[in-house]
Structures are given as structure tokens and as C-alpha cells.
Amino acid sequence: MFPPVVVGVTAASRRKVRSLFSLGRRQSTSQPEPPASPRDTEPSVETQRRPGKDPSDCSVLLFPGQGSQFVGMGRGLLKYPNVKEMFAVARKILGYDLLSLCLEGPEEELMKTVHCQPAVFVTSLAAVERLNHENPKVAIETCVAAAGFSVGEFAALVFSGSMNYAEALYAVKVRAEAMQKASELVPSGMLSVIGRPQAQYKYACVQAKEHCKSVGIKEPVCSVANYLFPDGRVIAGHKEALDFLQQNSRHLQFMRTKSLPVSGAFHTELMESATEPLREVLRQVEVRRPEISVYSNVDGKRYMNESHVRRQLVKQLVSPVKWEQTLHEIYERTQGTKFPHTYEVGPGKQLGATLQKCNRKAFVTYAHVAVSMHLFLDPSEFRMGLRLKNTGTLL
Structure with a gap:
């Protein structure tokens, strides 16, 4: 009621x-x-x-x-x-x-x-x-x-x-x-990404999740949370996954990445x-x-x-x-x-x-x-x- x-x-x-x-x-x-x-x-x-x-x-x-x-x-x-x-x-x-x-x-x-x-x-x-x-x-x-x-x-x-x-x-x-x-249950966040035409966002998320598993996170989350415009995405998930994406942005064909001032990974399974x-x-x-x-x-x-x-x-x-x-x-x-x-x-x-x-x-x-x-x-x-x-x- x-x-x-x-x-x-x-x-x-x-x-x-x-x-x-x-x-x-x-x-x-x-x-x-x-x-x-x-x-x-x-x-x-x-x-x-x-x-x-x-x-x-x-x-x-x-x-x-x-x-x-x-x-x-x-x-x-x-x-x-x-x-x-x-x-x-x-x-x-x-x-x-x-x-x-x-x-x-x-x-x-x-x-x-x-x-x-x-x-x-x-x-x-x-x-x-x-x-x-x-x-x-x-x-x-x-x-x-x-x-x-x-x-x-x-x-x-x-x-x-x-x-x-x-x-x-x-x-x-x-x-x-x-x-x-929900945001307070696990360290997580969102990352704004501008990619090159050849950028593969889902594959980048797979790589980020593999990295999370290597550091002991059993069920990592990392996925596209917002489709904004061509080559413009917001990716959300565990903090370790987003850190990996930023550290490897050049290899992943990301022209620019920016952490967003939010408390959690909105629009994901988290x-x-x-x-x-x-x-x-x-x-x-x-x-x-x-x-x-x-x-x-x-x-x-x-x-x-x-x-x-x-x-x-x-x-x-x-x-x-x-x-x-x-x-x-x-x-x-x-x-x-x-x-x-x-x-x-x-x-x-x-x-x-x-x-x-x-x-x-x-x-x-x-x-x-x-x-x-x-x-x-x-x-x-x-x-x-x-x-x-x-x-x-x-x-």
C-alpha cells in the first residue's frame, strides 16, 4: 500500500x-x-x-x-x-x-x-x-x-x-x-566510451570480464549500458572491469574514455x-x-x-x-x-x-x-x- x-x-x-x-x-x-x-x-x-x-x-x-x-x-x-x-x-x-x-x-x-x-x-x-x-x-x-x-x-x-x-x-x-x-552491494560504475569505427564493444567487455576472473571475481559484470549514437556507448560493470578498459583503451580502439560520477552499474544485471x-x-x-x-x-x-x-x-x-x-x-x-x-x-x-x-x-x-x-x-x-x-x- x-x-x-x-x-x-x-x-x-x-x-x-x-x-x-x-x-x-x-x-x-x-x-x-x-x-x-x-x-x-x-x-x-x-x-x-x-x-x-x-x-x-x-x-x-x-x-x-x-x-x-x-x-x-x-x-x-x-x-x-x-x-x-x-x-x-x-x-x-x-x-x-x-x-x-x-x-x-x-x-x-x-x-x-x-x-x-x-x-x-x-x-x-x-x-x-x-x-x-x-x-x-x-x-x-x-x-x-x-x-x-x-x-x-x-x-x-x-x-x-x-x-x-x-x-x-x-x-x-x-x-x-x-x-x-543495489549500487552499494558491489564496487561498480559506468564508463563513457567514444570508439573508432572498428571498435568491438562486446568483445572488449568479454576481455574485461576475463581480467576480473583472473583477479578473483567469480561472476564479473561488464556490458554496454547505453547505446547513445554511432560509436558512442556507456559501458557499466565491476570497477575492476572498467579500470581494465581504461588501461587498455588504445588497444581496444577507444578514442576516449571517461568515468561517470555515479554510484553503480545502472542498466546491467547488477x-x-x-x-x-x-x-x-x-x-x-x-x-x-x-x-x-x-x-x-x-x-x-x-x-x-x-x-x-x-x-x-x-x-x-x-x-x-x-x-x-x-x-x-x-x-x-x-x-x-x-x-x-x-x-x-x-x-x-x-x-x-x-x-x-x-x-x-x-x-x-x-x-x-x-x-x-x-x-x-x-x-x-x-x-x-x-x-x-x-x-x-x-x-
Whole structure:
């Protein structure tokens, strides 16, 4: 059962909380057409009975994950409707002042898994409220698809109408606490890797595990945890395995490696102990079929129904985030077909960097919805100001 505060929020205020940040995308009261994915907007012989939407008149929302957080995020959102109330609900569910932590830090507390996952989740959905206030018709009402990186997937599902804000936040809280505990069971971590075209990541992991066995680790773990973009990966596992990869990076055809400031090997089998707490809380929350296309990190495919959502969110903890594959699924289209507008909603600009590396044509219509100062960052400003080394911090 939920703690009393969550029951109070979800039972007494369900409709109110569901209406926060224009959750339903302000759909018209007239008969709406079924939501379509970007692919569905492409004209075909089969869909001639009903003209397809012009993809350039549609939008896609991308929600960032852990690693995008920074002290001061959310400061530019407080003047928008419902944002303060969202943080007030978060305070009741989490038991601490999330807004103060986001605005003032300290940084070492915000960086902790138990804090940064809820912080990124709430701040990202608060950014949706800003986007709705500034550009509701183009960005919100015409949104046909959403995807989130790791914990960002929960925000994407809330936006799609699949989950209630308060219940999803409680699930994120349980998830973050379970992942933190799993991280403390064995020394482990994550390594951002930029490889040459000939790099063989899985073979490198096999070699790293053999090294671990030679130093007495019986069941070593080392595997690709994030597929970011061509030749961009995050590898996670036992600390000894990651040390081996860094020490032998040149031999393994790695151009650059960087240890990430995280507590454990997320999205590997070392997170197995975190799956049951998440599975249990997902049994308690209400899950509905998404009203728009939402793509799973596990395989890059669209969620089909409620049970599919529950299964994939649990499986995601011990499976690699297939973000590159997800972007290909969202933006694949025939030659000459236009691309939708893409908005990254939340702290950081890492998802824009991965989109630029995966699909330059789709990136042309990308914009970042900032959570601090400026509302949008257009692609030219983005290319000038962003260092791609930050793409390795997504978890």
C-alpha cells in the first residue's frame, strides 16, 4: 500500500494533479483523431481515406535522464502555472524540499541517485508547463510521440496520460532508492566510451570480464549500458572491469574514455535486486495505454498496453538503454518526408547532442526548453555552445 500522503494526493486530488502542466495536451472537446506516431503521419496508399498530418506540423518531446541535473535548475520555471504546486506535491511524496535542493543544492546531495532521479523527473514535467504556456498549439496539442532516457521514460509516460503525476513520482522514488541500494552491494560504475569505427564493444567487455576472473571475481559484470549514437556507448560493470578498459583503451580502439560520477552499474544485471521493489510499486499504481506513441528504452519500440508498460519499466533496470535505436525508430521516414519539431524538455542538452549525431536532418527542427534562463536554444546556438563530451553523462 502507498504511504498515507500518496493515497491522499492520488485519491482526493487525482483530477487536479492530472491536470497539472496540461497533462492531456489540451485536446479539443470536439471529436479528436486517434494520436499518430511520426511514421503514421507519412502519406501512403492505405491511409488515403483520411489525409495524414503534415509531419512538420507535429512535434516530438524528449525527456532527459539522470546526469542532466544541475544546481539552479527549475529557477526559470517557477512563474509558470502549476509549477510551484508540482513541487509542493513532490515535497509531500518525497518527504523533503525538492525545490530547495534543485535551486540551492548542495551539489553533492543533488547528484545522489535517490535525489537526482525525482529532481529530473519533476523539473522535466515542469518544463512541459513552460512549453505549453509559450507554444501550446505547435508543441503540445500536435505532439504525436515522446521518449525519455532511463528515468525520463516515466516523465514521457506521465505526459502521454499513461500514468498519474503523483503516482509516477512515488514509483520514481522507490526506483531511485532501490537502485541506490543495489549500487552499494558491489564496487561498480559506468564508463563513457567514444570508439573508432572498428571498435568491438562486446568483445572488449568479454576481455574485461576475463581480467576480473583472473583477479578473483567469480561472476564479473561488464556490458554496454547505453547505446547513445554511432560509436558512442556507456559501458557499466565491476570497477575492476572498467579500470581494465581504461588501461587498455588504445588497444581496444577507444578514442576516449571517461568515468561517470555515479554510484553503480545502472542498466546491467547488477541492478537485479532493484527490480522487485519497482515491480511491486508498479502493481499498485494505475497505468493506462498511452494517448500518444511512447517508446521503450528496452527495444526502441512503442508501448502497446498497460501490462507492456509495467513489464518494460522493470526490465529497463537490467537492460541497456537503446537510445540510438529509439531515435531511429522515431525519425525513420522515406526520402523527402519532412521531420516533426523536436523539443527536449528538462535539464541539460544531451539528448539534442545524440539526435545531432544520429540524424542531422531531424536535428534541424530541434529546440531545447530550458529550465533556468532562456526558453529555447535553436540548433545554431546549440552547435556553438555544446561540447559533445557531455553526451556521456546520460544514465
